[in-house]
Amino acid sequence: MDDLDSIFSNLKINSDNPSDNQDAAKYLEEINVALKTNETTSKWLDELRNDYGSVIDEELNKLISHNKDDFSNPPGDDAVALRYSVVEMIAKRCLRIEIQIRKDEFQAADAFALVKLINSHKAYYADKENMVGFRYVANCLAIKGKIQEIKKKMVKDATQVSASALKGLLNTLNECSTSIPHQVGVFAIKQYFAGNLLKGVCHDFQLRIIRNLIRMDPENLEWRFCLYSVLRFKKAASKSFGTPSQEEIDVIVEAMDKRYAMFDARICLGYAFCLAEILKSSGKFVPIKYGRKVFHRESDVLECIRAKVDDVLAIDPTSVRSNIDVAKIYSSILPYAHRDTAFAMVCVRRALLFNPNSSKANHRMAVLSISTNSPSAALEYLKKAVENDARNVFATVDLLKVYMENIPVHKAEIKEILLDPAHKIGKHYTEMLILNAVYSSSNGNDEKSVDLLIEAMNTDAKCVDSLERLHSTFKRFNWVDYNSFSKRIKDTVELRLALCGRSERDVLTKILKSLRHSNTYGSHRQQSKPGRGKYEDFYNRSYGSQQSGYNRGSRPGSSGKFDYEGFKKSYGSY
Numbered sequence: 354m355d356d357l358d359s360i361f362s363n364l365k366i367n368s369d370n371p372s373d374n375q376d377a378a379k380y381l382e383e384i385n386v387a388l389k390t391n392e393t394t395s396k397w398l399d400e401l402r403n404d405y406g407s408v409i410d411e412e413l414n415k416l417i418s419h420n421k422d423d424f425s426n427p428p429g430d431d432a433v434a435l436r437y438s439v440v441e442m443i444a445k446r447c448l449r450i451e452i453q454i455r456k457d458e459f460q461a462a463d464a465f466a467l468v469k470l471i472n473s474h475k476a477y478y479a480d481k482e483n484m485v486g487f488r489y490v491a492n493c494l495a496i497k498g499k500i501q502e503i504k505k506k507m508v509k510d511a512t513q514v515s516a517s518a519l520k521g522l523l524n525t526l527n528e529c530s531t532s533i534p535h536q537v538g539v540f541a542i543k544q545y546f547a548g549n550l551l552k553g554v555c556h557d558f559q560l561r562i563i564r565n566l567i568r569m570d571p572e573n574l575e576w577r578f579c580l581y582s583v584l585r586f587k588k589a590a591s592k593s594f595g596t597p598s599q600e601e602i603d604v605i606v607e608a609m610d611k612r613y614a615m616f617d618a619r620i621c622l623g624y625a626f627c628l629a630e631i632l633k634s635s636g637k638f639v640p641i642k643y644g645r646k647v648f649h650r651e652s653d654v655l656e657c658i659r660a661k662v663d664d665v666l667a668i669d670p671t672s673v674r675s676n677i678d679v680a681k682i683y684s685s686i687l688p689y690a691h692r693d694t695a696f697a698m699v700c701v702r703r704a705l706l707f708n709p710n711s712s713k714a715n716h717r718m719a720v721l722s723i724s725t726n727s728p729s730a731a732l733e734y735l736k737k738a739v740e741n742d743a744r745n746v747f748a749t750v751d752l753l754k755v756y757m758e759n760i761p762v763h764k765a766e767i768k769e770i771l772l773d774p775a776h777k778i779g780k781h782y783t784e785m786l787i788l789n790a791v792y793s794s795s796n797g798n799d800e801k802s803v804d805l806l807i808e809a810m811n812t813d814a815k816c817v818d819s820l821e822r823l824h825s826t827f828k829r830f831n832w833v834d835y836n837s838f839s840k841r842i843k844d845t846v847e848l849r850l851a852l853c854g855r856s857e858r859d860v861l862t863k864i865l866k867s868l869r870h871s872n873t874y875g876s877h878r879q880q881s882k883p884g885r886g887k888y889e890d891f892y893n894r895s896y897g898s899q900q901s902g903y904n905r906g907s908r909p910g911s912s913g914k915f916d917y918e919g920f921k922k923s924y925g926s927y
Contacts, residue, residue: 376516380523381500387526388497397543398451401558408554413448439474443487444546446470450494459498467491486539496522537573540566544579556587577608578619581627592815596634597627606644618669622678625661628654629686655691658682666700673711676704684721697721712742719751728755728830746781753788754830760795767792783809783816787823794838799845803864806842810860820867839868 680697715738719731738748756763786809827835
């Protein structure tokens with residue numbers, strides 16, 4: 354498609370020929386139809402509205418209320434994250450222009466600025482098709498707004514437009530709408546929009562788009578990894594943890610069989626991640642069929658995972674995402690007996706070496722410190738995680754938990770977090786209410802504590818799971834005696850049960866049962882999860898005097914060797 358300058362200059366050409374003017378009106382109408390039916394924001398915004406209704410309107414209202422894009426210090430941890438941030442900003446601006454057109458408030462300057470933004474950030478796109486598609490969407494929006502202006506002027510001032518210019522524009526639109534690169538690019542921006550702007554809202558919409566992308570562009574590994582990721586996000590959103598679905602397995606295995614997949618860190622990582630999840634969920638080991646491979650021994654599965662991890666670290670050694678996900682495999686995904694927290698920490702230290710201000714890497718290091726019974730050592734990492742990205746609510750929640758280890762010292766910081774209005778929305782709100790309940794009880798206000806627990810239950814009945822885990826949270830973060838807290842809350846709840854109405858009685862009864870169950874939750878979990886104690890205990894049981902396994906040289910299929918011991922000597926104390 355031509356540059357907007359040339360498109361708009363042609364549309365300004367006037368004609369005095371009456372028949373030419375009739376043709377112009379005809380082409381204007383055909384252009385209007387073409388813009389309504391093609392795969393740009395008009396069509397898919399209406400699709401989303403039809404599928405998800407008021408949820409989309411709420412998200413769009415939030416978008417409209419923030420008129421400026423703060424991109425001076427993007428939150429991206431590395432090149433991949435930065436790229437997603439740029440795409441998110443482009444998607445937002447596209448939507449704003451669409452909304453301006455619908456409100457009859459179109460400004461051509463906004464469209465020019467959008468195209469300039471896309472051109473100036475083209476280095477962040479891995480695929481040329483994305484650039485083609487983004488520019489196509491931006492140009493279509495600009496044309497739509499301009500045509501709207503022309504129609505108004507034709508009615509008001511009898512302004513005439515060249516029919517030949519409009520005919521050429523119509524031909525360009527029709528050609529682009531059937532071009533594979535343009536279609537791929539438009540689908541790409543739709544999928545990124547759905548994923549980045551509507552997090553957790555429209556997974557099915559994303560899946561439809563990505564499957565279309567794979568059909569049109571089957572050799573592009575980006576879309577296959579996106580499909581695998583969205584399937585995982587959808588599973589997590591439905592709280593269906595455990596064994597990967599058969600579609601997840603098929604998608605990542607098929608992607609691994611593609612040419613050049615062995616050089617794509619994301620595909621290698623997804624392959625290892627999925628296999629580790631299967632091993633963890635299988636309990637007592639049984640042979641695992643994984644694509645064309647069949648693993649008859651647990652050691653063969655672990656060897657395959659190690660080989661793919663080595664590939665990831667050789668291909669993409671500086672990526673925060675790669676290092677964090679490898680750390681996640683060896684600290685939380687594999688069965689307890691095969692975890693390696695020491696190696697996981699080395700991976701995160703490497704991420705911090707290249708990206709010291711990464712919120713995700715600092716938070717992951719804090720999580721690993723907490724898992725080794727050192728919550729106080731996590732404090733500085735958590736502060737840095739929140740400081741560098743206030744949107745990292747997971748880090749904020751963990752920071753609050755660490756502060757609550759010593760409430761008298763951190764009372765001001767705890768209050769600041771609990772009173773922050775930003776935490777009164779979103780999926781973490783109920784967890785904040787429960788933590789506030791613990792804090793209130795520690796200050797002697799058990800009545801307020803029970804009120805907060807009731808509010809948490811009324812907000813989300815599933816928070817009963819968090820209450821049942823409260824005993825282990827006390828133990829993990831070295832809080833005050835759980836039994837003392839539990840007894841005071843039970844006594845307060847039992848007094849209320851004698852005086853309350855039926856609706857409140859149901860909620861109070863659930864709270865009481867949850868607290869009773871939580872007393873046995875920690876000990877039951879310890880017994881049912883082998884290798885759960887201190888890291889040193891199961892590390893010694895698993896490996897004995899054997900070294901970690903990451904300094905034994907390259908594995909079959911590995912494109913390089915990760916020198917675990919060498920890196921630990923150089924950066925172990927980072």
